[in-house]
Amino acid sequence: MENIQSARPLPTSRAARSLKRMRRYPATMIGFAIVGIFILMALIGPLIAPYKFSDQDLVNKLQPASSEHWFGTDQFGRDIFSRILTGSRDVFTIAGSGTLLAVLMGLTLGMLSGYLGGAVDETIMRFMDVLLSIPPLLLAMIILGTVGPSRLNIVLVVSFLYIPMVSRVVRSVVLDLKTREFIEAAKMRGENNGYILFREILPNVLPPLAVEASMRFSYSIFLVASLGFLGLGVQPPSPDWGMMVSEARTWFNLAPWILLYPAGTIAFLVVGVAFMSDGLRRMLLPGGVSG
Amino acid sequence: MTTENKPTVLEVKNLWVTYATENGPLDTVRNISMKIRRGEIYGLVGESGSGKTTLARALVRYLPSNGSITKGTITLGETDLLALSPREMRKVWGARVTMVHQDPSKAINPSIPVGEQIAEVARVHLGMSRAQARHKALEMLEKVQLPDPESVAGRYAHQLSGGMLQRILIATALTTNPQFLIMDEPTTALDVTTEAVILDLVRDLLHEYQTAVLYITHNLGVVARICDRVGVMYAGEMMEEGSIQQVFKQELHPYTLGLLGCVPRIDMCKLDIDLHTIPGFIPRPNALPHGCIFAPRCAIAEEACRQERPPLVEVAEGHLSACRRWAEVADNMQKIVPLEKDREEVDQQDVPLLLDARNIEKQFKLRRQGLSNLFSWKPDVVRAVDNMSIRVRKGATMGIVGESGCGKTTFARCIAGFEEATSGDIFLEGEALPRSIAQRSKSTLKKIQLVFQNPDASLNPQHPVGVSVGRPLALLGNVLQSEIDQRVRELFEAVNLPADYVNRLPHELSGGEKQRVAIARAFAANPDLMILDEPISSLDVSVQASLMNLLAELQKAKGTSYLFISHDLAAVRHLSDWIAVVYLGRVWEIGSAEDVFAPPYHPYTEALLSAIPLPDPAIHQERIRLHGSVPSAVNIPSGCRFHTRCPRKIGTICETEDPPWQNVNRFHSICCHIPLEQLTAMQVPVASETGKEQP
Numbered sequence: 001m002e003n004i005q006s007a008r009p010l011p012t013s014r015a016a017r018s019l020k021r022m023r024r025y026p027a028t029m030i031g032f033a034i035v036g037i038f039i040l041m042a043l044i045g046p047l048i049a050p051y052k053f054s055d056q057d058l059v060n061k062l063q064p065a066s067s068e069h070w071f072g073t074d075q076f077g078r079d080i081f082s083r084i085l086t087g088s089r090d091v092f093t094i095a096g097s098g099t100l101l102a103v104l105m106g107l108t109l110g111m112l113s114g115y116l117g118g119a120v121d122e123t124i125m126r127f128m129d130v131l132l133s134i135p136p137l138l139l140a141m142i143i144l145g146t147v148g149p150s151r152l153n154i155v156l157v158v159s160f161l162y163i164p165m166v167s168r169v170v171r172s173v174v175l176d177l178k179t180r181e182f183i184e185a186a187k188m189r190g191e192n193n194g195y196i197l198f199r200e201i202l203p204n205v206l207p208p209l210a211v212e213a214s215m216r217f218s219y220s221i222f223l224v225a226s227l228g229f230l231g232l233g234v235q236p237p238s239p240d241w242g243m244m245v246s247e248a249r250t251w252f253n254l255a256p257w258i259l260l261y262p263a264g265t266i267a268f269l270v271v272g273v274a275f276m277s278d279g280l281r282r283m284l285l286p287g288g289v290s291g
Numbered sequence: 292m293t294t295e296n297k298p299t300v301l302e303v304k305n306l307w308v309t310y311a312t313e314n315g316p317l318d319t320v321r322n323i324s325m326k327i328r329r330g331e332i333y334g335l336v337g338e339s340g341s342g343k344t345t346l347a348r349a350l351v352r353y354l355p356s357n358g359s360i361t362k363g364t365i366t367l368g369e370t371d372l373l374a375l376s377p378r379e380m381r382k383v384w385g386a387r388v389t390m391v392h393q394d395p396s397k398a399i400n401p402s403i404p405v406g407e408q409i410a411e412v413a414r415v416h417l418g419m420s421r422a423q424a425r426h427k428a429l430e431m432l433e434k435v436q437l438p439d440p441e442s443v444a445g446r447y448a449h450q451l452s453g454g455m456l457q458r459i460l461i462a463t464a465l466t467t468n469p470q471f472l473i474m475d476e477p478t479t480a481l482d483v484t485t486e487a488v489i490l491d492l493v494r495d496l497l498h499e500y501q502t503a504v505l506y507i508t509h510n511l512g513v514v515a516r517i518c519d520r521v522g523v524m525y526a527g528e529m530m531e532e533g534s535i536q537q538v539f540k541q542e543l544h545p546y547t548l549g550l551l552g553c554v555p556r557i558d559m560c561k562l563d564i565d566l567h568t569i570p571g572f573i574p575r576p577n578a579l580p581h582g583c584i585f586a587p588r589c590a591i592a593e594e595a596c597r598q599e600r601p602p603l604v605e606v607a608e609g610h611l612s613a614c615r616r617w618a619e620v621a622d623n624m625q626k627i628v629p630l631e632k633d634r635e636e637v638d639q640q641d642v643p644l645l646l647d648a649r650n651i652e653k654q655f656k657l658r659r660q661g662l663s664n665l666f667s668w669k670p671d672v673v674r675a676v677d678n679m680s681i682r683v684r685k686g687a688t689m690g691i692v693g694e695s696g697c698g699k700t701t702f703a704r705c706i707a708g709f710e711e712a713t714s715g716d717i718f719l720e721g722e723a724l725p726r727s728i729a730q731r732s733k734s735t736l737k738k739i740q741l742v743f744q745n746p747d748a749s750l751n752p753q754h755p756v757g758v759s760v761g762r763p764l765a766l767l768g769n770v771l772q773s774e775i776d777q778r779v780r781e782l783f784e785a786v787n788l789p790a791d792y793v794n795r796l797p798h799e800l801s802g803g804e805k806q807r808v809a810i811a812r813a814f815a816a817n818p819d820l821m822i823l824d825e826p827i828s829s830l831d832v833s834v835q836a837s838l839m840n841l842l843a844e845l846q847k848a849k850g851t852s853y854l855f856i857s858h859d860l861a862a863v864r865h866l867s868d869w870i871a872v873v874y875l876g877r878v879w880e881i882g883s884a885e886d887v888f889a890p891p892y893h894p895y896t897e898a899l900l901s902a903i904p905l906p907d908p909a910i911h912q913e914r915i916r917l918h919g920s921v922p923s924a925v926n927i928p929s930g931c932r933f934h935t936r937c938p939r940k941i942g943t944i945c946e947t948e949d950p951p952w953q954n955v956n957r958f959h960s961i962c963c964h965i966p967l968e969q970l971t972a973m974q975v976p977v978a979s980e981t982g983k984e985q986p
Contacts, residue, residue, distance in 0.1 A: 181749040182759075184709055185809075188741055189763045189816055190733040203753035 025282060031275025038269050042092040045085035053078065053086040053239045062255040071261040074244075075251055080261050083239035087262075090234050091241060091269070094151060095220035098158025102220075103213045105159060106166025111205070113167065114174030115197055125171070128164035136161045137226060144232040151234060158223055162216050169212045173205050207284035214277035218270050225266045241266050297329040300470050300503035301350065306363035308342075308349045317576045319345045319358070320527045324603075327471070327520075330501040332494070334518030334535075336511060336550065338831045340573045342527040343507045347473045350505065351388045352380055368470055386416040389464035393476040395456035399448040405459045406432065406444025409466055416467045431462040436492060452920045454485035461493065465500055472497070475507045482694045483858060484917045487902035490517050491916065509832055511554060512904030515539055520609075523547045526573050526584050529603055533610035535908050543612035543620055545589050553836035554906050555865035560884060561843040566836035566865065572801070583615070591616060591623045644721075645852045646683040646706070646820055651676055651715035653698075653705050657925065673924045675701040676712070677876035681854075683820060683869075688846065688853040690867030690884065692860055692899065696921045698876040699856045703822050706854065707741055719820070737763070740813035744825040746805035750797040756808045757783075757793025763816040782811040785848075786841060803834035807841070814845065823855045827862060839866055860903050864888055869958075872896045875932040876924060882959030891970035893961045894939040913975055931964065939973070941965060 023029070046053075050070075057077035065072045071080035113124040131139075140157045147153050177183065178201070186196050227233040228242020236243065241262045248259035308320035320342045327333045335343050348354050350365060352372055365372040367387065375383065392398040400408060409428035413419045419427060425444075432440035435458040448456060457477060464472055474493070478486040494517045497504055506518055514521050514535070521538050523531045523546060531544035542548040552567025571588045574580060580587050582597040589596070593616075601615040614620060657671040676698045683689040691699045705712040708728030717724040719738060725731050743749040750759055761779045764770055780790050786807040797805055806826060813821055823842070827835040843866060846853060857863050863870060863884075870887040872880040872895060880893035887896060901915040917936045922928055928935050934945040941964060950964045961967065 181743040181745065182751045184707075185741065185743070185749060185812065186762075187709070187728055188707060188736060188739070189766055190736040191762075191766070200751055200754075204751070 027275045028279025031272050034272025035276050042088045049082035049085045051079035051082040053083045054237050072257045074258045087239040087241050095224045098155045099217045099220045101159035102162035106163045110167035110170025114171040131164045149232045158220050173208050177201050211281045218273035299326050300329050301327040302366045304364045307361045309361045311357045319576050327503040332504045332518045334514035334521040335507045337524035341524045386467045388471045389469045391460045391464050391474045391477045395460050401448045404445050409463050412466045431466050435462045472502045472504045483902045488916050511906035515906050515908045516904045531612045537610040539908050543617040544614045546585050553832045555861040557861050557864045565840050568837035569833040642684040644682050645685045647718040649680045649716045651679045652713045654713045671925050683852045686850040687868040688855050688866050690855045690863035690870045692863050693873035697873045699873050737816045738819045740818040741822045742809050742813050742826045749809045755794050760812045786811045820852050880961045886959040890974035891967050894937050895933050
């Protein structure tokens with residue numbers, strides 16, 4: 001028998017190659033940077049805010065940007081920069097935990113649906129179809145209009161709306177994985193369903209799930225802002241970005257910046273998250289994966 | 292059929308192709324010179340990664356955007372191709388130069404009828420009117436011997452079989468009567484019987500059209516069958532070049548000799564010979580060894596070989612070799628390829644049975660498509676496996692051969708329990724085995740293990756390979772982690788993988804290495820029966836050879852029985868002690884490997900054997916061809932199922948009556964209406980001891 005190979009050199013580690021791949025796409029780096037800045041802002045923002053978000057200064061209302069008020073002041077003379085800083089916490093906690101909940105629920109339902117198949121799959125997926133058939137914002141308005149817009153309710157609504165999307169992605173990945181031969185090999189050596197689901201399938205679902213989660217996060221930010229704009233978001237006096245945009249409409253002619261700063265912030269974050277999720281896709285799913 | 296005096300169509304001088312990559316430029320093809328004459332088929336062979344496809348694309352300036360020709364000249368007829376503008380080049384493509392790709396199902400647009408695709412070429416390049424072009428398309432379809440061209444022309448790709456699609460690609464490529472045609476592994480994706488028919492067609496057509504052809508393949512048998520000249524490429528350079536007769540008669544490069552030694556011979560098996568293997572890997576273009584690029588893998592390399600890179604020199608008229616020791620290659624044959632072993636006769640015949648599968652049937656219910664669903668509540672039934680009985684003896688290999696769609700994989704899946712057999716009994720060591728995997732106990736599950744065809748899909752991409760191999764051991768329970776690690780190391784050693792591979796992820800391994808891991812994993816459970824479902828067919832010849840040696844060696848050491856499924860008859864012949872020939876869900880001939888490969892054969896076996904491309908142009912093979920494809924298992928022909936394609940059909944009896952089983956000897960039986968004496972009288976051995984046809 002021949003003495004096979006003088007051990008080929010091990011290719012560089014996974015992380016190193018992912019980083020290398022990422023460096024080729026500047027948009028990805030920018031995306032990660034933007035999201036990083038916003039996370040930092042949510043963590044320490046309220047501590048470093050120059051003013052308290054609710055401090056009114058009616059003398060200096062509707063001021064344009066200046067060295068004292070970086071983003072200017074609103075109709076009550078409140079510092080817009082401080083309000084945006086403080087509001088970022090709500091954005092991250094509400095959109096973030098809504099997404100997290102949607103991902104967890106979607107993962108569970110998608111795995112069950114894809115792996116068990118048959119009647120379970122039909123039941124879960126038809127229910128998801130019903131949810132998908134109603135326009136999301138309308139559904140959110142109906143629910144929040146009925147139960148009232150508390151923070152917890154908004155989180156629940158966000159997750160409720162995004163469970164179908166996540167579970168569909170997970171299900172399609174599981175369906176693909178289920179027919180792969182390594183799953184058959186596992187059955188052949190007598191593994192139980194638990195091992196197959198959690199040790200063989202789950203690790204392979206995580207990369208596409210991470211990409212989907214980051215995309216859902218950017219949509220959640222949007223949704224939370226939209227709800228705020230419609231008055232169904234976090235209630236005053238909390239500085240909600242969507243609500244800030246909504247209130248500023250009246251003053252747009254006089255002081256456009258009180259609308260543009262929060263709107264720009266929302267756009268900036270959403271674009272950042274979108275870049276990041278695109279980068280995650282390139283890093284985690286080279287060559288693409290069904291789903 | 293000499294082409295020596297014909298005018299040169301394509302001439303390449305000192306061609307270099309470079310790819311721009313992240314790690315700097317890579318010289319993928321280096322210093323290649325070649326000539327292809329009118330009407331000549333030039334075979335280009337080499338392992339994957341040797342630059343064959345890159346060279347072919349460079350010849351017609353069809354490189355991807357990061358590839359470029361850095362040195363050399365290419366002349367097509369009188370035209371200097373490198374001087375043409377991209378716009379002028381577009382007129383060359385499709386008209387003067389055409390290409391036939393490996394996978395016909397991807398090369399044909401699924402939403403345009405095939406006839407229209409040929410007509411389009413005629414309109415664009417020959418300036419024909421719609422009516423003329425349509426007429427031309429039909430004429431071409433007839434040329435490639437498609438039955439009923441009118442109806443074929445109106446069909447879409449999904450309505451045609453792989454063999455028919457490949458003919459359509461050939462028809463498309465020849466429509467403009469090109470000067471130069473590139474065929475890139477055109478038959479690799481096809482069954483051996485279809486391949487034989489297509490090869491005949493290609494040879495006949497090309498000699499009629501007098502096209503110059505570059506034929507890329509990794510199959511030396513195909514080269515021997517249809518090519519006039521052959522070039523052997525290795526890591527981007529030409530190692531040996533010459534006419535078929537020259538190269539196959541007297542190899543002047545150890546690499547050529549090595550490649551030939553990798554191919555299993557149909558007159559020998561694992562008891563007679565170990566297959567040759569080429570150790571190591573093909574070097575990357577940025578890590579070429581100093582001196583001869585083949586030296587690190589060469590059995591006769593000496594110090595001088597590692598000092599200086601030998602040039603390609605003309606050794607005899609038209610026969611070139613890049614080995615400095617070309618004169619000694621033939622004398623050193625023994626060093627390069629292994630000799631025959633002294634055969635250890637094992638009396639297989641009275642070894643006890645391990646697996647006894649009786650009358651296995653598997654039917655799938657097919658949901659009708661479309662409207663007919665509304666009018667009929669009776670589903671179509673696919674009888675994938677229809678009454679198959681197969682026995683495997685302890686420590687022996689049972690090979691199952693047949694074309695794709697004959698039910699061999701379904702049968703294996705029934706044995707493994709993935710598919711629950713509709714009826715039939717499976718006994719393992721005399722004990723009845725439940726048909727479904729869910730009902731089998733853990734201890735019986737362990738006794739049957741499987742190695743799959745596709746090594747990429749059979750390992751979990753997220754698990755380090757050591758974990759995959761160790762898992763069956765961990766499942767036994769009550770085993771210490773240190774013991775598992777120890778066993779995994781032993782298994783890795785047994786399959787010739789370095790121990791430090793245990794922490795690698797599957798994507799960090801080559802295809803052959805992955806398959807070794809899959810074999811190690813299957814052996815970890817210490818099974819009695821291994822089902823090998825085409826375990827080598829997706830790999831390179833040299834890798835195939837080393838895996839076959841490994842399987843034979845492990846079987847000898849562990850006494851495991853194999854159920855080896857393959858469409859590659861030479862591989863089956865090499866590894867198997869017993870062979871069953873399967874067609875449309877049933878066994879038609881069964882016996883010891885030697886008996887099955889010698890007359891009398893079942894006419895189907897005879898056709899399969901005659902289709903094998905043998906890597907020796909001196910052997911004359913009987914030309915028995917099967918036309919059409921395997922009939923659908925929904926409408927199985929009456930009487931003998933093979934009668935629709937049988938070249939030896941004797942009359943209506945074949946259509947109406949089930950043929951009887953005739954026993955040639957105690958273990959060899961044939962299911963056919965033709966009496967055995969008559970079969971023996973009609974048939975000639977495929978390859979006898981000397982490798983030549985007997986008078």
